[in-house]
Amino acid sequence: MRPVAAEEVGKPAPEFAVVEQDGSVVGFVTVDDVIDVLIEEQTEDILHMAAVAPGAMDKPYFDNPIFRVVRKRIGWLLLLFVAGTLTSAVLHRFESELAAVVALAFFIPLLIGTGGNAGAQTVMTVIRSLALGEVGVRHAWRVVLREATTGVLVGLLVAPVAFGQALLWRAPLELALTVSVTMFSICVWSTTVGALVPILAQRFGVDPAVLSAPLITTLVDATGLVIYFTIAKAILGV
Amino acid sequence: MRPVAAEEVGKPAPEFAVVEQDGSVVGFVTVDDVIDVLIEEQTEDILHMAAVAPGAMDKPYFDNPIFRVVRKRIGWLLLLFVAGTLTSAVLHRFESELAAVVALAFFIPLLIGTGGNAGAQTVMTVIRSLALGEVGVRHAWRVVLREATTGVLVGLLVAPVAFGQALLWRAPLELALTVSVTMFSICVWSTTVGALVPILAQRFGVDPAVLSAPLITTLVDATGLVIYFTIAKAILGV
Numbered sequence: 001m002r003p004v005a006a007e008e009v010g011k012p013a014p015e016f017a018v019v020e021q022d023g024s025v026v027g028f029v030t031v032d033d034v035i036d037v038l039i040e041e042q043t044e045d046i047l048h049m050a051a052v053a054p055g056a057m058d059k060p061y062f063d064n065p066i067f068r069v070v071r072k073r074i075g076w077l078l079l080l081f082v083a084g085t086l087t088s089a090v091l092h093r094f095e096s097e098l099a100a101v102v103a104l105a106f107f108i109p110l111l112i113g114t115g116g117n118a119g120a121q122t123v124m125t126v127i128r129s130l131a132l133g134e135v136g137v138r139h140a141w142r143v144v145l146r147e148a149t150t151g152v153l154v155g156l157l158v159a160p161v162a163f164g165q166a167l168l169w170r171a172p173l174e175l176a177l178t179v180s181v182t183m184f185s186i187c188v189w190s191t192t193v194g195a196l197v198p199i200l201a202q203r204f205g206v207d208p209a210v211l212s213a214p215l216i217t218t219l220v221d222a223t224g225l226v227i228y229f230t231i232a233k234a235i236l237g238v
Numbered sequence: 239m240r241p242v243a244a245e246e247v248g249k250p251a252p253e254f255a256v257v258e259q260d261g262s263v264v265g266f267v268t269v270d271d272v273i274d275v276l277i278e279e280q281t282e283d284i285l286h287m288a289a290v291a292p293g294a295m296d297k298p299y300f301d302n303p304i305f306r307v308v309r310k311r312i313g314w315l316l317l318l319f320v321a322g323t324l325t326s327a328v329l330h331r332f333e334s335e336l337a338a339v340v341a342l343a344f345f346i347p348l349l350i351g352t353g354g355n356a357g358a359q360t361v362m363t364v365i366r367s368l369a370l371g372e373v374g375v376r377h378a379w380r381v382v383l384r385e386a387t388t389g390v391l392v393g394l395l396v397a398p399v400a401f402g403q404a405l406l407w408r409a410p411l412e413l414a415l416t417v418s419v420t421m422f423s424i425c426v427w428s429t430t431v432g433a434l435v436p437i438l439a440q441r442f443g444v445d446p447a448v449l450s451a452p453l454i455t456t457l458v459d460a461t462g463l464v465i466y467f468t469i470a471k472a473i474l475g476v
Contacts, residue, residue, distance in 0.1 A: 031269045038273065042280050043366055049287060050362035050451055051355055061367040062377075066384065070391045073359050080355050081396060085403055087347035092407060098343055102336055105343045109325035109350055109459050117289055117318050117452045121311050124288035128281055129299040139300075146304065153308045158319060165323055169330060213288055213451065214355045221347050 051076035051212040086222035094229040097238045115186035115224045116217035122194030123216045127208045137203045144195045151191030155184035178235045182228045190220045289314035289450040324460035332467040335476045353424035353462045354455035360432030361454045365446045375441045382433045389429030393422035416473045420466045428458045
């Protein structure tokens with residue numbers, strides 16, 4: 001559905017009066033203005049979610065100078081890069097385990113990718129529910145519990161698939177077990193983090209909409225690798 | 239800004255008449271209905287972007303049965319998992335290179351993470367511009383060229399940072415060079431793919447809004463690894 005501006009069909013646009021406390025009218029806002037603002041806000045929200053700074057789409061697509069577009073994107077990209085260097089630090093820390101079982105590396109993108117996706121699903125659901133006023137900071141624990149439960153169920157469904165995929169790639173049984181247990185743990189962890197972070201943001205007065213899915217993904221990447229290697233050490237004894 | 243329903247302030251809601259071609263009125267749509275639809279559509283779009291199937295938030299947050307929530311999430315999660323197994327295949331293929339230089343693994347999450355983020359920025363910008371009618375299939379090459387140029391500029395800014403970070407982690411000069419050249423190439427590649435995919439979807443009658451950022455991220459993960467190891471072979475001679 002696409003609302004048509006009243007002017008386009010030759011009718012005056014319906015208006016909302018803007019009134020002072022005492023009832024005196026200070027101006028009018030047309031319905032079209034309201035809809036324009038909703039669409040603009042939606043654009044900002046969508047770009048936020050993809051880690052693009054506000055104002056990147058103030059003008060129609062081709063009218064935004066390319067250097068301005070780059071400026072609106074590079075900040076988050078560098079910030080996420082710096083956060084992402086944590087993953088290098090984690091892998092550096094587990095270098096000997098990685099050297100002993102190179103096959104551990106095969107599953108890194110798959111594990112952190114799935115964790116990032118599950119986290120993104122939760123964080124967007126929670127951010128939207130906060131924006132619509134369906135949940136608030138007072139529901140913090142209920143939301144976290146609910147999302148963690150979703151993570152448990154999702155994890156129980158994905159873990160066996162991961163187990164099968166690892167065996168298909170001729171991974172030894174212990175490695176396949178490591179991968180599937182990690183998959184389950186990362187699903188629970190990423191949904192928990194994905195619920196907790198936007199609620200904490202709201203609690204401390206930060207607009208949860210500025211938390212992008214990429215931010216959660218990056219956070220889950222590094223912590224997910226710690227989970228992976230911890231489980232690998234326990235199961236494989238490397 | 240938050241629109242207040244007319245009823246809430248005790249006024250009748252402004253209405254739009256729905257008319258037949260001959261001008262006879264068949265019914266009325268209130269402004270509040272229009273705004274409700276905009277908000278509902280926005281919720282669907284946002285969830286799509288996080289790879290959640292439609293209808294997952296038809297009811298207020300706590301009223302959606304948890305098994306229904308899981309069902310709305312697991313499909314995309316498994317699909318992305320299957321697409322993600324390509325990354326294992328790529329790493330398997332380059333096992334000997336990985337075994338020769340274990341340090342190559344350190345930078346995998348960082349490289350594919352940045353590629354995924356740059357791709358997500360582009361795909362959301364393009365999807366939104368398509369939705370607002372600012373670009374169309376006829377602009378395909380201009381959009382791809384523009385996003386690829388953005389990728390070149392972003393890559394030129396991120397690559398030196400990646401070079402420095404690799405040296406900081408005591409990577410040999412050749413490895414640091416490999417990482418930074420890959421970072422640049424992945425930025426250009428992911429923005430190109432991020433522009434091309436939604437336009438191709440539109441061209442073949444698929445709603446670009448169903449293309450989630452996670453889908454692009456997953457696509458860029460596997461192809462990004464091929465780029466990484468190809469550059470590594472060329473520079474390191476492994």
